[in-house]
Amino acid sequence: MVVRFTNQRQEILDYINSKPHHPTVDEVYTAVKIKLPRISKATVYQNLKVLAEKGYIKEVNIKGASRFEPILDEHHHIICRECGKIIDYESKALTEYSMTLAKNMKDMDIEFTNTNFYGKCKKCKKR
Ligand SMILES: [Zn+2]
Numbered sequence: 001m002v003v004r005f006t007n008q009r010q011e012i013l014d015y016i017n018s019k020p021h022h023p024t025v026d027e028v029y030t031a032v033k034i035k036l037p038r039i040s041k042a043t044v045y046q047n048l049k050v051l052a053e054k055g056y057i058k059e060v061n062i063k064g065a066s067r068f069e070p071i072l073d074e075h076h077h078i079i080c081r082e083c084g085k086i087i088d089y090e091s092k093a094l095t096e097y098s099m100t101l102a103k104n105m106k107d108m109d110i111e112f113t114n115t116n117f118y119g120k121c122k123k124c125k126k127r
């Protein structure tokens, strides 16, 4: 079965898949609005939620804000505390190590893990 999306949902999905910078709802809204001037922020938000629930995109929470990214392999994030720049960081070793620790966590069944590393990016360091 071919999944048919509404035009709006497709635009949102395309945007997320083409932008690796983990946009927030506001950033997605601003970008999609250029092509679909009548779209509302609530609609964007709703579509993002549905796409994430259905597994087409992934929602990550960074510094208390929801951000969205394409479905990639399990990865971690390096985050600049000053400008909020986010870089994907892939480390199988870290993922495996975290999941080994997770096996000993008796209070909950751990399904996945991702680690955030915080610091200053090169640009902000120069300032
Ligand atoms: Zn920075």
Ligand SMILES: [Zn+2]
Pocket (backbone or CB within 6 Å): 022, 069, 075, 076, 077, 087, 088
């Ligand atoms: Zn990411």
